[in-house]
Amino acid sequence: MSKIVLHQWEISPFCRKVRKILQYKKLNYVTQNYNGLLALKVSKLSKAAKLPVLEYAGEWIQDSSDIAEFLEHRHPQPALFPSDPQQQAQALLWEDWADESLYWYEVYLRFMDQRALQLTIPLLCAGRPQFEAWIIGSLAPIIYRQQLRSQGIGRLSRDRFEAKFFQQLARIEVVLSHQPWLASHELTIADIAVAAQLEEILRTSTLKERILAYPKLANWLTRMNY
Ligand SMILES: N[C@@H](CCC(=O)N[C@@H](CS)C(=O)NCC(=O)O)C(=O)O
Incomplete structure (x- = not known):
């Protein structure tokens, strides 16, 4: 599988949430940080101009909840969402x-x-x-x-x-x-x-x-x- 890239602010709680999901599912990933004035580039990454954005095999997913769902779909185990x-x-x-x-x-x-x-x-x-x-x-x-x-x-x-x-x-x-x-x-x-x-x-x-x-x-x- 090609590389997973997490576009992030390291200090953002939503980016931390995605890192915790990736770690829980034991997926390898790299991070791209938008510190300082690099933040001005974020509007080009997502419509909402917010981070996190996940780059996964050519797909770009924004919003930590959508990223959670996306990763659960592709990597169901260990599960994030209870079946009950x-x-x-x-x-x-x-x-x-x-x-x-x-x-x-x-x-x-x-x-x-x-x-x-x-x-x-x-x-x-x-x-x-x-x-x-x-x-x-x-x-x-x-x-x-x-x-x-x-x-x-x-x-x-x-x-x-x-x-x-x-x-x-x-x-x-x-x-x-x-x-x-x-x-x-x-x-x-x-x-x-x-x-x-x-x-x-x-x-x-x-x-x-x-x-x-x-x-x-x-x-x-x-x-x-x-
Ligand atoms: N609902 C979004 C919220 C993301 C969010 O608010 N991220 C903040 C960083 S903690 C952000 O990008 N703020 C920049 C802005 O609002 O312009 C998610 O779950 O990913």
Whole structure:
């Protein structure tokens, strides 16, 4: 089979989600990064001008959920989607929650926090000239804070935001107190989608210790580090 290329930002939780899928399915791949001002090239890769984009034997697939489905179809084992319809529905609902809701908590924790930003900008510009870090460091917080405000979560005070975030983690802790994985007796796309967001949060957030204080969640994150 020809090479699989993941076009990515290494720091994007959706790109991490795809890497976790590829690793889970034990598929060899290479990455192409769009750090710094190379980001301007992304609009040529996909209609949505977003990453990840997967290049697979001449096919180009955008959107992490579509990539998951595509890879499941071509490489069914190990499965990401449970065969039981109820568990499958639950797994897909978790995936959608991770992508559409938890993602914004990740963006808030990265772009509304000065210490997290100091870690984030060098990662976004790794390997690029210094002036690009200056440009991205000036523009990215403005763009993402605007998106957070439109989404709604960016209007919350830090205290209110943290209360809501930890409420969500407490709910995950309850689920993991009753079952080893989020949606089934086995690892599914639910676990990969949620872990990808939380792993990126842990990477740059100042809340790391408080997040890992949930014992079931911390244990599950260790198991997700396959
Ligand atoms: N639904 C898409 C979301 C991808 C996405 O939002 N990627 C972000 C990076 S984390 C992006 O490309 N942002 C650039 C932009 O919105 O212009 C997926 O699951 O792949």
